[in-house]
Amino acid sequence: MTPPCHAALWTAAAFLILAGAAADQGYAAEDEMIASLRLRGGYDSNPVLLAAPRGLAFAGMDAVAVLGRKADGLSAGLVAEASHTRYEDASVDPVQRYKLRAQFENPERNGLSVRSAASLGYFSNYETRAFEAEQSVRVQRAEGTLRPFVSAAVRYSALNETSAVLGEFLPDAQRFLRGTIIPGVAVKHENFEIGASVNLSATRYDERLDFFGYRRDNERIEPFLFASYAGDKLSIFASLSRLYGDWHDVDFTDVRRTMFELTMSYRGEKAEAEFSASRFATDTTFPISPISVDTELSGKLTRHLDSATRVALFGRVLQREFLDSKFRSRQTAFGLEAARDIGADLTLAAEVSRVRMQPIVGEPLYATVASVSVTRRYGADPENKLRAGASPPPARPSR
Numbered sequence: 001m002t003p004p005c006h007a008a009l010w011t012a013a014a015f016l017i018l019a020g021a022a023a024d025q026g027y028a029a030e031d032e033m034i035a036s037l038r039l040r041g042g043y044d045s046n047p048v049l050l051a052a053p054r055g056l057a058f059a060g061m062d063a064v065a066v067l068g069r070k071a072d073g074l075s076a077g078l079v080a081e082a083s084h085t086r087y088e089d090a091s092v093d094p095v096q097r098y099k100l101r102a103q104f105e106n107p108e109r110n111g112l113s114v115r116s117a118a119s120l121g122y123f124s125n126y127e128t129r130a131f132e133a134e135q136s137v138r139v140q141r142a143e144g145t146l147r148p149f150v151s152a153a154v155r156y157s158a159l160n161e162t163s164a165v166l167g168e169f170l171p172d173a174q175r176f177l178r179g180t181i182i183p184g185v186a187v188k189h190e191n192f193e194i195g196a197s198v199n200l201s202a203t204r205y206d207e208r209l210d211f212f213g214y215r216r217d218n219e220r221i222e223p224f225l226f227a228s229y230a231g232d233k234l235s236i237f238a239s240l241s242r243l244y245g246d247w248h249d250v251d252f253t254d255v256r257r258t259m260f261e262l263t264m265s266y267r268g269e270k271a272e273a274e275f276s277a278s279r280f281a282t283d284t285t286f287p288i289s290p291i292s293v294d295t296e297l298s299g300k301l302t303r304h305l306d307s308a309t310r311v312a313l314f315g316r317v318l319q320r321e322f323l324d325s326k327f328r329s330r331q332t333a334f335g336l337e338a339a340r341d342i343g344a345d346l347t348l349a350a351e352v353s354r355v356r357m358q359p360i361v362g363e364p365l366y367a368t369v370a371s372v373s374v375t376r377r378y379g380a381d382p383e384n385k386l387r388a389g390a391s392p393p394p395a396r397p398s399r
Contacts, residue, residue: 034379035065042351042371047087048126049357049365056092058371060085077103093126113142129173131158145189149197151182161285164360165212174216174285176205184224194227199241212287215249222259237263243281245290252290253324255281259293272302282320289322308341314353327360335369345377 040060046053061084068077078101085095101119106112115138122131133156140149160173184197199222209215226239238261245255261278279295286292300314315334322328335353342348355367 030070032068032379033066034377036063036375036377038062038373038375040371040373042369044087044367044369046355046365046367047092049355049359049367051363051365053365053367056087056089058085058087060095073106073109075105075107077101079103093124095125096123098122108142111141111143113140114138115140127162129158129160129169131173132156140186145187146185147188148183148185150184151180153180153182154178155180157283159283159285163285163287165287170211170285172211174205174207174210176203176216176283178203191230192228195225197224197226198222199224210285210287214251214287215247216252216290217248218245218290220245220255233267235263235265237261245281247290249290251288251324255290255323257281257293270304272304273300275299284322286322286325286327288325289327291323293321293323295319295321310339312337312339322360328358329360330358332356347375347377349373349375 038061040062041058043055043057045055047056047058061082063080063082065080066077067079068075079099081097081099083095083097087094099119099121101117103115103117105115116136118133118135120133124130134153135155136151136153138149138151141147155178156175157178158173158175160169162169178201180199180201182197182199184195186193186195199220201220201222203216203218203220205216221244222241224239224241226237228237229235241259243255243257243259247254257279259279259281261276261280263276263278264274266273276299277297279293282292282294284292296316296318298314298316300312302310302312304310313334313336315332317330317332319328319330333353333355335351337349337351339347339349350370350372352368352370355369357365357367359365
């Protein structure tokens with residue numbers, strides 16, 4: 001069975017088990033269980049972004065389940081996510097996203113906090129197929145103002161993208177293993193935290209040369225500065241880093257780029273606001289580029305008309321820069337959403353969005369997407385973490 005099948009089956013099995021637990025009110029008092037299932041359908045005027053668009057109806061589902069348990073000073077959590085969108089024309093690749101994450105933590109024992117996490121993930125659409133499996137461990141001092149930490153992670157990835165040269169997916173996915181060590185220190189005072197760290201990683205591909213004859217093995221060093229604030233209504237996180245990447249192929253230029261991340265969220269009684277801006281490195285199979293450097297901006301404004309009804313405006317811009325080339329792509333999406341809660345655990349919603357895609361070559365492409373959905377929530381969710389529309393997926397899914 002292929003890795004994508006494993007990811008899909010494990011995620012689906014985990015969701016069914018967790019959803020069943022949510023419906024069963026017999027779980028322990030120290031357990032927390034929430035889940036949601038959204039069914040949606042609609043129309044996409046250009047589902048694969050072609051110059052000669054052909055609109056198609058679609059139907060899909062999005063499911064999330066979260067289970068947490070605390071016992072004897074230890075905590076454990078399991079999160080299962082599944083999303084599947086299928087179009088009326090079976091020849092159009094469905095959009096699929098599956099993720100399963102398990103985490104175990106000793107919040108504080110002998111002055112140390114130890115956290116271990118394992119995850120499986122798979123995403124696919126008409127241009128990308130990606131599978132990831134990761135295991136990480138983090139140890140941090142849990143007392144005092146000064147809190148040093150160290151993290152270690154191992155990740156296996158399989159990536160396949162449509163090639164501008166071939167006009168289709170590569171014959172085989174590019175597979176690699178990456179090991180990462182992150183030493184750092186944080187200074188924490190009440191709701192504030194600032195710190196510094198450095199990411200040290202080495203990446204090795206299972207094939208010495210890729211399909212186009214490039215050697216993609218690399219080592220990276222990325223020093224970070226970060227700060228965060230977590231209040232009752234306002235949360236902010238910011239980081240600034242410098243990526244130094246050395247590739248083994250003489251045709252790849254070593255990478256020296258500045259990266260950043262800023263996320264802000266405000267949740268009031270009548271309005272909510274979310275904003276994020278980031279620049280990050282993304283692995284790619286693009287034949288002449290070691291990586292792509294992606295810059296993303298997204299935001300959402302929500303207005304509560306009453307206790308059960310809300311409307312929201314959202315937008316997203318994603319620009320991909322393929323290094324060692326002049327090629328760039330840019331995707332812009334914006335839209336409007338309206339949602340109404342029916343009782344405590346059911347939500348009806350409608351959404352319309354407009355997408356503009358500037359590919360690496362050619363003229364801009366456009367699409368309009370309209371959909372309606374119904375969401376059912378399970379388990380106690382007093383903070384509405386899984387409320388429909390709280391964080392809608394982009395109109396044009398991307399990895």
